[in-house]
Amino acid sequence: MNRRTDETRPARSKGREEALDHFVATVAKIDEVLGAIKAANDEHYGTHPDEVHWGHAGDAGRVLAGLKEVLDIIEGE
CATH class of the missing domain: 1.20.5 (Single alpha-helices involved in coiled-coils or other helix-helix interfaces)
Structure with a gap:
């Protein structure tokens, strides 16, 4: 039987926390990019x-x- 010890749980939890932090930061950057795309699209990409x-x-x-x-x-x- 393969049991996880309490020693492995903090590392797994830390990895998940790091993944969540990275995910949240990336989603925030996506929001910025989408905002810039929307603004450029609204202005027809600066083209008359x-x-x-x-x-x-x-x-x-x-x-x-x-x-x-x-x-x-x-x-x-």
Whole structure:
């Protein structure tokens, strides 16, 4: 029978605490990035409609593709 000792529990607990700290910090950074993306999107990425060309359209498509990839990760696909 494989029993865990009390000596292994604090290390496991510490590892989980470190993982939680890292997760919370990462989520906060994600919020910052999402805010910056939203602000840039609201301002049409600093591009005036009269200046838009296929390069801008391609960049917007790349942003969308990346965001869809992120959503796939979140949804477990």
